[in-house]
Amino acid sequence: VTTGAxxxxxxxxxxxxxxxxxxxxxxxEVIRTADLLFAPRAETAPRSLALEAARPxxxxxxxIEHVYPMSRDLDRTLRCWSEVADxxxxxxxxxxxVAQITLGDPLIYSTSAYxxxxxxxxxxRERTHVIPGISAFQAAASRFGEPLLLQEDRLLLMPAxxxxxxxEALDSCETLAxxxxxxxxxxxKELLTRRGLATESRxxxxxxxxxxxxxxxxxxxxxxxxxQSAGYMATVIxxxxxxxxxx
Amino acid sequence: VTTGAxxxxxxxxxxxxxxxxxxxxxxxEVIRTADLLFAPRAETAPRSLALEAARPxxxxxxxIEHVYPMSRDLDRTLRCWSEVADxxxxxxxxxxxVAQITLGDPLIYSTSAYxxxxxxxxxxRERTHVIPGISAFQAAASRFGEPLLLQEDRLLLMPAxxxxxxxEALDSCETLAxxxxxxxxxxxKELLTRRGLATESRxxxxxxxxxxxxxxxxxxxxxxxxxQSAGYMATVIxxxxxxxxxx
Numbered sequence: 001v002t003t004g005a006x007x008x009x010x011x012x013x014x015x016x017x018x019x020x021x022x023x024x025x026x027x028x029e030v031i032r033t034a035d036l037l038f039a040p041r042a043e044t045a046p047r048s049l050a051l052e053a054a055r056p057x058x059x060x061x062x063x064i065e066h067v068y069p070m071s072r073d074l075d076r077t078l079r080c081w082s083e084v085a086d087x088x089x090x091x092x093x094x095x096x097x098v099a100q101i102t103l104g105d106p107l108i109y110s111t112s113a114y115x116x117x118x119x120x121x122x123x124x125r126e127r128t129h130v131i132p133g134i135s136a137f138q139a140a141a142s143r144f145g146e147p148l149l150l151q152e153d154r155l156l157l158m159p160a161x162x163x164x165x166x167x168e169a170l171d172s173c174e175t176l177a178x179x180x181x182x183x184x185x186x187x188x189k190e191l192l193t194r195r196g197l198a199t200e201s202r203x204x205x206x207x208x209x210x211x212x213x214x215x216x217x218x219x220x221x222x223x224x225x226x227x228q229s230a231g232y233m234a235t236v237i238x239x240x241x242x243x244x245x246x247x
Numbered sequence: 248v249t250t251g252a253x254x255x256x257x258x259x260x261x262x263x264x265x266x267x268x269x270x271x272x273x274x275x276e277v278i279r280t281a282d283l284l285f286a287p288r289a290e291t292a293p294r295s296l297a298l299e300a301a302r303p304x305x306x307x308x309x310x311i312e313h314v315y316p317m318s319r320d321l322d323r324t325l326r327c328w329s330e331v332a333d334x335x336x337x338x339x340x341x342x343x344x345v346a347q348i349t350l351g352d353p354l355i356y357s358t359s360a361y362x363x364x365x366x367x368x369x370x371x372r373e374r375t376h377v378i379p380g381i382s383a384f385q386a387a388a389s390r391f392g393e394p395l396l397l398q399e400d401r402l403l404l405m406p407a408x409x410x411x412x413x414x415e416a417l418d419s420c421e422t423l424a425x426x427x428x429x430x431x432x433x434x435x436k437e438l439l440t441r442r443g444l445a446t447e448s449r450x451x452x453x454x455x456x457x458x459x460x461x462x463x464x465x466x467x468x469x470x471x472x473x474x475q476s477a478g479y480m481a482t483v484i485x486x487x488x489x490x491x492x493x494x
Contacts, residue, residue: 026268113394
């Protein structure tokens with residue numbers, strides 16, 4: 001896809017965490033050349049964050065902003081994406097190219113996942129493409145410059161919703177990257193403090209979202225009510241330890 | 248860093264898995280504007296893969312290609328990076344900007360990790376930057392278009408060197424991304440076959456390395472000796488299962 005979007009092809013394009021500078025060259029090319037662009041907007045958000053990130057490349061382009069549900073209602077979620085999928089198939093079959101943009105990486109907790117699933121069997125696989133994007137944990141980690149992984153280390157990426165699963169992971173991983181760390185923040189802070197890991201835990205709220213970004217090096221200094229107000233836009237990185245080189 | 252490299256600043260720049268199209272806009276800007284570029288080359292490699300990826304932006308630039316050890320000798324590794332660190336500090340203190348490029352992401356199993364560690368305390372933190380890059384597992388996953396993570400799923404990223412750790416992870420994660428899967432490939436294949444997961448495991452060799460890239464959808468179809476010959480340039484993605492939405 002180095003030459004941009006091809007007629008009749010579909011592209012799930014990761015735009016990274018929010019800043020236009022973190023799109024890949026390939027993402028900018030596909031967005032710039034696609035005939036039609038789908039931009040997701042959470043029903044709780046005033047605008048599409050993915051579209052903001054892609055803004056420098058969408059000038060004069062046909063953009064469909066589609067609202068998707070944030071509730072945990074699988075039927076409603078699939079119904080919403082089913083409408084988008086119908087439209088994508090229709091436009092691709094008419095020989096036009098379509099890109100759907102999504103925050104982060106299209107295969108990591110992304111809106112593209114549903115759409116890709118619903119397109120399976122309806123568009124030939126060779127006309128469906130995924131353009132990777134920088135995920136929030138990478139941008140968050142970059143703020144501290146501390147390696148996530150060395151040598152034999154293991155990194156677990158998961159949401160901070162199930163704290164029992166988080167606690168188990170502390171015993172088998174060297175680094176944890178926790179998404180959606182806002183809602184459960186008080187209990188998460190309590191857990192990491194009890195395990196002596198709070199000062200080895202970093203937090204970034206609204207990573208790469210301009211002035212809203214807040215970077216905290218020591219989790220024990222985070223105000224829990226601020227963290228909760230950030231909701232899903234809170235990433236926590238826990239440095240549990242390091243594995244030694246083994247043979 | 249949207250305006251490019253600043254005088255006296257150091258940048259660890261992830262260039263992604265290999266194709267110039269997968270650099271971020273920010274990476275291209277920093278590389279283009281840095282006064283001096285360090286490009287790592289493995290002692291076993293004929294050329295710097297990171298430099299190949301950055302090629303379109305290094306024209307006319309001062310580039311130092313430095314060879315680093317691939318052996319598991321921490322003393323030798325640190326001695327090598329220590330020389331680079333001395334040079335970085337010297338050049339930055341003279342008011343010039345320096346970028347070190349690295350394959351993938353600078354914080355994920357990367358050559359930058361040692362350099363960043365050795366620069367700590369020698370360059371002010373506000374003059375040290377990390378520019379994230381697409382990691383190989385993201386490019387590998389993009390070849391199949393299957394979500395790595397949905398909802399409450401957990402992704403474990405680790406090398407396939409310690410197979411006991413891999414086996415344990417199969418019981419607590421929904422997806423595994425295994426790096427360096429070449430050397431231990433026969434035993435890894437045996438493990439995944441025994442667990443009934445071989446057909447749910449994907450493999451990519453030399454991801455994003457042009458014509459050398461080989462994509463295999465079903466791990467049971469991979470020839471073990473081919474996999475071993477790929478050595479560290481082998482990524483395996485195991486789809487263990489899915490977690491349901493929980494409250």
